[in-house]
Amino acid sequence: MTISGIVKSSLVDYPGLVCCVLFVPGCNFDCYFCHNRRLLEGGGDKLTGGYIDSFLSEREGFLDAVAISGGEPTLMRDLPEFVRYLKGFGYKVKVDTNGSSPETVEKLIKYGCDYFAVDYKAPAAMYRGICRGCADARNVIDTIKLLARSGAEFEVRTTVIPELDEKALLEIAAELPRVPRYVLNRYKKPEYFLPGDEQRIEAPALSAAEIKSIALKLKKYQPDIVI
Secondary structure (H helix, E strand, O other): OOEOEEEEEEOOOOOOOOEEEEEOOOOOOOOOOOOOHHHHOOOOOOEOHHHHHHHHHHOEOOEOEEEEEOOOHHHOOOHHHHHHHHHOOOOEEEEEEOOOOHHHHHHHHHOOOOEEEEEOOOOHHHHHHHHOOOOOHHHHHHHHHHHHHHOOEEEEEEEEOOOOOHHHHHHHHHHOOOOOOEEEEEOOOOOOOOHHHHHHHHOOOOOHHHHHHHHHHHOOOOOOEEO
16 A cells, blocks of 8 residues: 555544544546645655554554545555554544545445545536546446445535536535535635646635535535535
């Protein structure tokens, strides 16, 4: 398992628990607003297995959980075994995913992954234009439906990027099956981005007040919405 970065302690990456976050490199999407572009391109430091083992052993009793993010964790063939390894320390495990591999998510459920966060980034009709790469909204929807059927704990997240207006957000909420937790995140301009994406990056996004107002309308489709 390749680990290219770590946040040693976080109060916001696993609902209700203190966790660390491990980042993996590489992604099969190329979202213009990605905040981890260096990881997307395979960059970042490589943390050794010995370091990870030592860190997790020393944090027992201080951390509740480990979140695996990226990049896209489901691209890692040994992710299921890594989840089992982390649970051997007694930690709960969360995986952040773009939802492109329902087959891998199904394996992770069987290997005891405790929580999933799936990004649903745009209405299906806009997916390829925003996420590029091999982005396909159908795979993401399949992942979300799989999680809903399985009884696994999960949330779905949408970052309210400049291209998402009220109409687009309503489309997203209607396309999704009802989920136990639907999170709207405000857009923040990434530090690194492709030169050709500057116009999209600099475009104005909905304000916090606008998102709050629209969220009331989204409740028709997603009652358990969080801002």
